[in-house]
Amino acid sequence: MDDQGLRRLKRKLQRALKGRPPLELPHRGGLRRAGVLVPLCLKDGRCHILFIKRAEGLPQHAGEMSFPGGGSDPQDGSIVETALREA
Template sequence: MEALFDALEARLASRRPRAVNLSGHVLRESAVLVPLLVREGAPHVLFTKRPSTLRHHAGQYSFPGGSRDPEDTTPLHTALRETREELGIDVSGVRVLGALDEVPTLTEFRIQPFVGVIPQGVEYRPNPVEVEFIVEVPLAALLEPSLHRAERRSVRGVEYEVDFYTYGSHIIWGATGRILRDLLRLTSELIVRP
């Protein structure tokens, strides 16, 4: 697995992540961690499901993250702080591989995603206010074309494409789906599939 993570880190370092530039719009800053981990010798991606009681994005799958607080010195600090708060883990051992492209949201945020590897043996203590449950999905499964579909949507007169990834009963879409698409595009040649 280290070879895969090394290759992904090199790929992320060799490119500059695209920043969101929507002229006339000021978007609030936020950041997420796209957590990778190893289970049974294979790379997995961690998602959280948000409780249905939340006001925003209730019941949706997401990566740990949130709004940048004034005391957050960088977007990466935001992503790691939120990961610690949501998953209840010590993030000092997370190996940050690099940043993906920024993603705008309909709720006027710009999300800076960071890819990081969670050390083996870490025990989650999810915050029940923010996390209903955690799902770990094999990276190779997410690369299967049958799991992905895209739909055209229109909001406020603007057409855009929405990515959906269906893994069993879990449907990952929206900003999380766009971030996942970017990750999968970068890792597709690095994964050896059976």
């Protein structure tokens, strides 16, 4: 994606999200904190969202389509760091 495409995508996202505060979900017991990356790419002038297909042999969510990401580790400084490390 070139700089112009990135600026255009940023403006579109800012317009779409204007007035919507970040959503912070409460932590519920028994659940693990996790972060995901929502990878965007520009192809033929259009924005696309990329997904991964989880391996069939995994114990949880096998074969499902998902965003790349995973569970938070104690050394992660933020949920953004978790998402980037896991992706």
